[in-house]
Amino acid sequence: MIRWWISALQLTELFVSSIVHLLYGFYIFSSAVAGDLSQVLNEYFFKPNVNVIEVKQEPPYVPTAKHTIDANTLPPIVLVHGIFGFGKGKLGGLSYFAGAEKKDERVLVPDLGSLTSIYDRARELFYYLKGGKVDYGEEHSKACGHSQFGRVYEQGHYPEWDEDHPIHFVGHSAGAQVVRVLQQMLADKAFKGYENTSENWVLSITSLSGAFNGTTRTYLDGMQPEDGRTMKPICLLQLCRIGVIIYDWLDIVWLKDYYNFGFDHFNMSWKKMGIRGLLDCLMGNTGPFASGDWILPDLTIQGSLQLNCHLQTFPNTYYFSYATKRTRKIMGITVPSSIFGIHPLLFIRVLQMTQWRQPPDVPPPYKGYRDKDWWDNDGALNTISMTHPRLPIEHPSCYVVNDSDCQPLQPGIWLVIFLKSLSGYCSHQQIMLRIVSIDFG
Ligand SMILES: *[C@@H]1O[C@H](CO)[C@@H](O)[C@H](O)[C@H]1NC(C)=O
Ligand SMILES: *[C@@H]1O[C@H](CO)[C@@H](O)[C@H](O)[C@H]1NC(C)=O
Ligand SMILES: *[C@@H]1O[C@H](CO)[C@@H](O)[C@H](O)[C@H]1NC(C)=O
Numbered sequence: 078m079i080r081w082w083i084s085a086l087q088l089t090e091l092f093v094s095s096i097v098h099l100l101y102g103f104y105i106f107s108s109a110v111a112g113d114l115s116q117v118l119n120e121y122f123f124k125p126n127v128n129v130i131e132v133k134q135e136p137p138y139v140p141t142a143k144h145t146i147d148a149n150t151l152p153p154i155v156l157v158h159g160i161f162g163f164g165k166g167k168l169g170g171l172s173y174f175a176g177a178e179k180k181d182e183r184v185l186v187p188d189l190g191s192l193t194s195i196y197d198r199a200r201e202l203f204y205y206l207k208g209g210k211v212d213y214g215e216e217h218s219k220a221c222g223h224s225q226f227g228r229v230y231e232q233g234h235y236p237e238w239d240e241d242h243p244i245h246f247v248g249h250s251a252g253a254q255v256v257r258v259l260q261q262m263l264a265d266k267a268f269k270g271y272e273n274t275s276e277n278w279v280l281s282i283t284s285l286s287g288a289f290n291g292t293t294r295t296y297l298d299g300m301q302p303e304d305g306r307t308m309k310p311i312c313l314l315q316l317c318r319i320g321v322i323i324y325d326w327l328d329i330v331w332l333k334d335y336y337n338f339g340f341d342h343f344n345m346s347w348k349k350m351g352i353r354g355l356l357d358c359l360m361g362n363t364g365p366f367a368s369g370d371w372i373l374p375d376l377t378i379q380g381s382l383q384l385n386c387h388l389q390t391f392p393n394t395y396y397f398s399y400a401t402k403r404t405r406k407i408m409g410i411t412v413p414s415s416i417f418g419i420h421p422l423l424f425i426r427v428l429q430m431t432q433w434r435q436p437p438d439v440p441p442p443y444k445g446y447r448d449k450d451w452w453d454n455d456g457a458l459n460t461i462s463m464t465h466p467r468l469p470i471e472h473p474s475c476y477v478v479n480d481s482d483c484q485p486l487q488p489g490i491w492l493v494i495f496l497k498s499l500s501g502y503c504s505h506q507q508i509m510l511r512i513v514s515i516d517f518g
């Protein structure tokens with residue numbers, strides 16, 4: 078009887094949570110559409126000869142000359158989005174980084190797919206900058222069951238990129254790991270035809286709430302705490318999985334120009350795999366969710382551990398990390414820091430994460446794991462995970478309380494800055510402007 082009640086309660090929670098998330102997604106999507114429509118209408122009325130269709134379908138991946146950056150100016154800043162993120166040209170006029178990219182010519186915002194794995198994003202990021210056909214690598218593609226080659230960037234956004242023309246990277250959430258993986262690939266000379274890449278192509282990495290150490294959010298949304306790779310049979314992520322497969326299978330061109338999960342290299346369109354392919358995908362036999370080549374497995378504690386094993390902190394690169402927290406301790410209990418001035422959905426997510434307990438019958442993800450270390454969070458990530466990479470070995474770091482603490486700037490060490498209340502993306506923009514103003518000598 079009690080079991081029945083618990084199941085009923087879980088199902089209700091799932092139902093409510095999916096409705097809320099769906100509504101929220103729809104809200105974002107429709108505000109993007111509304112913003113675009115009003116812009117189009119404006120242009121239509123003030124310049125009657127503008128072709129409406131043409132405005133809407135501006136091809137996002139073909140950079141014009143003004144998108145490329147003059148090699149003689151200061152290093153560009155590349156903003157790398159996180160999960161469910163999008164780059165410039167997607168979702169119409171919406172900006173993931175609160176318009177930070179509009180402030181400066183040298184700011185680039187690549188679109189790396191919103192649910193693809195960290196590895197695939199890092200590969201795409203390289204070709205986005207250098208230009209050419211994305212090569213995911215033979216071994217990886219075979220193992221994960223996708224095409225070896227992907228989208229073609231006719232012209233790189235910064236083809237001059239090399240050791241003498243390095244780049245500042247800013248990664249939000251999972252984007253921070255993407256940049257670290259890319260830097261390691263550069264150090265490992267992992268790009269065919271570019272035998273002389275090195276870690277010094279990266280001048281600085283700034284992490285905004287970076288997902289260095291994984292997040293317990295993944296388990297709350299439906300990843301199995303046992304292995305950190307598979308999903309529970311009934312959960313929010315399963316609904317998300319079915320939605321994504323159908324979205325990609327329907328392959329509606331204008332919709333995908335608008336928002337893309339980034340799984341094009343898996344050939345999931347109806348033209349390529351037919352009804353049988355769709356059923357296969359839904360049954361979990363093929364596709365990204367079957368091979369685990371998507372973002373959620375990379376964001377579990379186990380997944381981060383695996384990634385981090387191969388990633389170094391390099392001596393000549395400057396590392397900054399901004400950590401966020403929406404919780405506080407009252408009499409030893411971790412609670413959301415406020416009910417007011419915070420989106421209700423976010424409040425619930427923060428609260429959920431403060432309640433996270435590793436199931437007693439499941440082995441802990443690493444030796445010395447304690448639930449309470451993971452209770453401080455910002456609704457998406459645990460604060461412990463954001464400061465600097467810790468596992469399997471702790472990387473050098475230094476906590477910055479006062480700006481003067483980090484002068485002169487020192488490379489090869491993570492400078493950690495705590496933000497008490499990072500209210501949305503506006504602060505991200507402020508941080509970006511700060512990076513622009515730092516003098517790297
Ligand atoms: C996907 O389709 C392309 C051709 O459209 C093909 O070259 C590629 O091998 C296919 N990949 C997979 C994994 O089936
Ligand atoms: C890297 O490649 C460039 C051009 O191909 C070449 O001029 C340069 O010497 C190479 N650098 C190293 C360290 O091999
Ligand atoms: C995360 O950080 C904690 C605290 O130092 C550390 O003990 C743990 O090993 C890390 N976990 C992972 C998965 O990186």
Ligand SMILES: *[C@@H]1O[C@H](CO)[C@@H](O)[C@H](O)[C@H]1NC(C)=O
Binds near residue numbers: 479480481
């Ligand atoms: C930061 O450091 C400067 C100089 O060391 C000092 O004058 C200032 O009061 C410090 N600010 C805070 C908030 O501690």
